[in-house]
Amino acid sequence: MRTLRTLLLLFFVTVSAFGDGTKIRTYVLPYDAKPALRKMLKTIDSATFRIDAAIYSFTHKKIAERLARAARRGVKVRIIFDEESNRNNPRSRIGYLAKFRNVETLLLHANERKRRSKKGLMHMKVLIVDHRHTVFGSANWTYSAFGKNYEILAFVDDYGEAKRAIRALDEMAKSAKPY
Numbered sequence: 001m002r003t004l005r006t007l008l009l010l011f012f013v014t015v016s017a018f019g020d021g022t023k024i025r026t027y028v029l030p031y032d033a034k035p036a037l038r039k040m041l042k043t044i045d046s047a048t049f050r051i052d053a054a055i056y057s058f059t060h061k062k063i064a065e066r067l068a069r070a071a072r073r074g075v076k077v078r079i080i081f082d083e084e085s086n087r088n089n090p091r092s093r094i095g096y097l098a099k100f101r102n103v104e105t106l107l108l109h110a111n112e113r114k115r116r117s118k119k120g121l122m123h124m125k126v127l128i129v130d131h132r133h134t135v136f137g138s139a140n141w142t143y144s145a146f147g148k149n150y151e152i153l154a155f156v157d158d159y160g161e162a163k164r165a166i167r168a169l170d171e172m173a174k175s176a177k178p179y
Contacts, residue, residue: 022158029139029151036153037146040127040135041066043155047075047129052169054080054108054124057092057140064093071102080172081179082122083107093141098179106176122172126165134162 027036044051044066051070058064058081071077079097086092087107098105110120127135139151156162 022156022161024157025155026137027153027155029146029153030148033146036139037062039155040153043127043129043133043135044070046133047073049075050128050130051075051077052128052166053078054122054126054169054172055141056082056121056123056125057085057142059089059091059093060141060143060146061093063141064096067097067103068100071097071100074102076102076104078104078106078169078173080106080108080122080124080169080176083109084121087179094179105179106173107179108172108176126169128162128165128169131162131166132159133157134165136165 025039027033027039029036041062044063047070051067058079067077067079077097077100079094081092081094086094094105094107097103108122110122125137125140129135134156135153136156137151137153139145139149139153145151
């Protein structure tokens, strides 16, 4: 798991230090909630072959519907969910998405904390489309995040950054279990 932490740290440090012409667009919620959601849905709709994601809390029906629509178009969708937040949550979109062909739903229970009985969280909020477009930030995929909460979302259009994030998700998927 140390490798995963290193990859994630490297990804976020690199993203914060762009100077190479990489396109990045940030949205501050709740002020930019509507355009941020539109941009996220448009990004999902643009997928032609692959969507990878990791999300802590996912209850937003429109986002789930767009992911399902992408899967019906033949796009391969892999989503890693935090187990504790989604397994027994009736509002979680995991059960809805798990029914679709081309959708892989995984549950991840993060590492044990040393000297504590509780486990950590899979607390990421990231979406990668076609190994090129990355969306990440503090916002869960919930109605509160896109309407009430103070959050930030960043949209990055860069192949190298997307590949870094995918490598981190690949490592996480090794420890995850199917829903």
